[in-house]
Amino acid sequence: MTENPAAPAMLNAEWVEKATPERFAGQTVVVTGAASGIGRAVATRVVAEDGRVVAVDLSEDGLKSLAEELGENLVPVTADLTREDASQKVLDAADGRIDALVNNAGIMDNFSPVHEVTDATWQRVFAVNVEAMMRLTRAVVPLMMEAGHGSVVNLTSEAGLRGSAAGIAYTASKHAVVGMTRNCAFMYATSGLRFNAVAPGGVATGIEIPKDASQFGGARLATVQANMPGVASAAHLASAICFLASDDAVNVNGAVLPSDGGWSAV
Numbered sequence: 001m002t003e004n005p006a007a008p009a010m011l012n013a014e015w016v017e018k019a020t021p022e023r024f025a026g027q028t029v030v031v032t033g034a035a036s037g038i039g040r041a042v043a044t045r046v047v048a049e050d051g052r053v054v055a056v057d058l059s060e061d062g063l064k065s066l067a068e069e070l071g072e073n074l075v076p077v078t079a080d081l082t083r084e085d086a087s088q089k090v091l092d093a094a095d096g097r098i099d100a101l102v103n104n105a106g107i108m109d110n111f112s113p114v115h116e117v118t119d120a121t122w123q124r125v126f127a128v129n130v131e132a133m134m135r136l137t138r139a140v141v142p143l144m145m146e147a148g149h150g151s152v153v154n155l156t157s158e159a160g161l162r163g164s165a166a167g168i169a170y171t172a173s174k175h176a177v178v179g180m181t182r183n184c185a186f187m188y189a190t191s192g193l194r195f196n197a198v199a200p201g202g203v204a205t206g207i208e209i210p211k212d213a214s215q216f217g218g219a220r221l222a223t224v225q226a227n228m229p230g231v232a233s234a235a236h237l238a239s240a241i242c243f244l245a246s247d248d249a250v251n252v253n254g255a256v257l258p259s260d261g262g263w264s265a266v
């Protein structure tokens, strides 16, 4: 499923992922939402580039199958990131070293505009997409400051760039991710830390649109989604995310990078 129910064809289907050997050698990268979709592709790429991944997700089964695939460089942490004990579980698994944090876990809304959105939808979307991201980042930053280096990549969305890609809760949450990214980029610019965001367009992953999708919102969004050039693969996104997470992006701080085949240029 993608954010766009009427998604067009796959973009760049002929592209072949090429790992950069040793790019993450000796490094520990925390990836949230690693059991599925974009997070799984990021974890896979980091391990292929010789890093150690602390993979966090709600899904114990998903993490188990990923660990079987990737071997001992994958440290699974089953946790609900909206719970207060989640950050400590991640820190314990990281064992004193976090070079990069990919804040990827996120959930969609049901396309509700403001006159339809329920408190439950708003609170759930903000709990996962905003609050959990802030809490884990708050727990990890002191470790990075102590080390004098660190890179954080936050997943925003096309919905973090404009008002026409989702309902109000998801749109506001992904704009909040942009704000958190820029504030942290400014605050820690002289501490050796970098904070960037990636804004995917439509990506073929397991992300779910709740069954009670708003007809009003869906009809409005369909008029803009027709301009979407195509759907990306999770590996396409991992390529941009791993660049920003790695030392290759040494002088990139506070950027919001669309990886959307040009959708945001429309």
Ligand code: NAD
Binding pocket: 001, 002, 003, 004, 032, 033, 034, 035, 036, 037, 038, 039, 056, 057, 058, 059, 062, 079, 080, 081, 082, 104, 105, 106, 107, 108, 128, 132, 155, 156, 157, 158, 199, 200, 201, 202, 203, 204, 205, 206, 207, 208
């Ligand atoms: P996905 O549903 O395939 O994977 C998300 C993972 O996050 C799942 O494994 C899920 O179990 C986990 N997760 C959700 N809530 C959690 C919680 N409270 N604690 C721990 N883990 C939790 O989704 P995806 O498409 O790979 O999305 C990844 C990120 O990319 C999200 O932030 C999403 O908003 C963003 N994004 C996706 C698309 C798209 O079209 N797929 C587009 C724009 C942005």
